[in-house]
Amino acid sequence: MITVVVADDQALVRSGFAALLGAEDDIDVVGEAATGQEAVHLVARLNPDVTLMDIRMPVLNGIDAIGRIRRGTAGARTRIVVLTTFGLDDYVFAALRAGADGFLLKDTSTAELLDCVRRVHEGESVLSPAVTRILIDDLLARPTSVVTRVAPELTPRERDILQGICDGLSNPQVAARLHLSPATVKAYVSRLLEKFGVESRVGLVIAAHQTGLLR
Numbered sequence: 001m002i003t004v005v006v007a008d009d010q011a012l013v014r015s016g017f018a019a020l021l022g023a024e025d026d027i028d029v030v031g032e033a034a035t036g037q038e039a040v041h042l043v044a045r046l047n048p049d050v051t052l053m054d055i056r057m058p059v060l061n062g063i064d065a066i067g068r069i070r071r072g073t074a075g076a077r078t079r080i081v082v083l084t085t086f087g088l089d090d091y092v093f094a095a096l097r098a099g100a101d102g103f104l105l106k107d108t109s110t111a112e113l114l115d116c117v118r119r120v121h122e123g124e125s126v127l128s129p130a131v132t133r134i135l136i137d138d139l140l141a142r143p144t145s146v147v148t149r150v151a152p153e154l155t156p157r158e159r160d161i162l163q164g165i166c167d168g169l170s171n172p173q174v175a176a177r178l179h180l181s182p183a184t185v186k187a188y189v190s191r192l193l194e195k196f197g198v199e200s201r202v203g204l205v206i207a208a209h210q211t212g213l214l215r
Contacts, residue, residue, distance in 0.1 A: 002121045005031040005046060007039035007062065008054040008083070013106070017052060017083070020110055027117065036060030040068045048078050049121050053100070055084045055091055063094045070099035079120045083113075092134050096202065102126035115170060125200035132168030135205060151211035152195040159213075161188040165201050166208055 004021055006029060008014040018029045030046050033039040036053075037060040043051055051069075055062040066080055081102035082095045095103055102120045104113065105128055116126045127135065154162065157178075164174035164185075175185045193199065196207040 002027045002050060002117065003030045003046070003048040004028065004117065005033065005039065005042050005048045005051045005078070007033040007036065007042075007052060007057065007065070009034050009057040010054075013054075017113075020113065021117065024114060027114075034058075036062055036065035039065045040072075043069050043078050044072060050117050051078045051080045052083050052117075053080055055082060055095070063091075063098050066095065066098040066100055079123075081116055081120055081126070083108075092131055101200075103131045104128045105131070115172075119170065125202045126170070127168060127202065132166075132205065135202070151213055154192075154195070158188060158192060158195075161185060162192055162204065162208055162213065165189070165192075166205050 004027055006014050006018050006021070008017065011034070014032050014034070018032055021027045022029045030048055031042040033042050034057070036057045039051065039053060039057075039062075040060065042048075053062040053066060057065075060068075062082060062084075066082075069078065069080065070076065079101045080099065081104060082091075082100045083104050083106055084091065085106045092103060102116050102125060104116055104126075108116075108128055112128070116128075119126050160178055161174060164177055169177065171185045171189065172182045174180075175182045178185070189201070189204075192204055196204060198204055198207055
C-alpha cells in the first residue's frame, strides 16, 4: 500500500486529489494539509511514502516546505511530487533544487497522476512532458560547443530509450513507441543510469546534454 499526504491550500482541489487517489486499491491517503507548515508537520508525523505538494500555499510555500522536509530526519524518506497550475521555469528549477522527485501540472490527467505516484514510489523521478520541455529548452539555450563529460558507449536501442526519456515519456510510453515490454524498458533505463553514473531520469536528461547527445 502506498501512503500519501496531499498538501494544497484549496479545499476542493485537495479533497479532489485525495478522492482520486483513495479510490485506488494500492493507494491510501493518510493526511491532508492546507499550508506548507502543516505539510511539514504531517510528513514528520506520518512519514508517508509520497507527498503531493502545491507551491503557492500560506504560512510556508511548497518549495520551502520541501526544503524543511529534506533537511529534517522524520519523514525524510517521503517522495515529493510538486503539483501546481504554474509551469514557470523558476518553479521547476527551485522545486528540483529543493529536493522534489516529480513535477506535474494540475491539468494532468488522472491516469498520469496515478502513474506518477506509483513511479515515484518505485524510485523514479518523474516530470510531466511540459515540464521536461522547460528543462530541455533551458539546457539547449546554453552553449553546447564544449562537452563537459564523456558520453558512454551506447547501443542503438539504448539511444532510442534515452531519446524517449528526453522526450518526457514514461517507461510504458517508451515501450509503446519502440514496441518493447515495459519490463525491458525498465531494464534499459537501469543500464543507462549505471552507464551515465546518475540516479534519476532528470540526471539522464542533464547528462545527455553535457555529453552532446541532446541538441
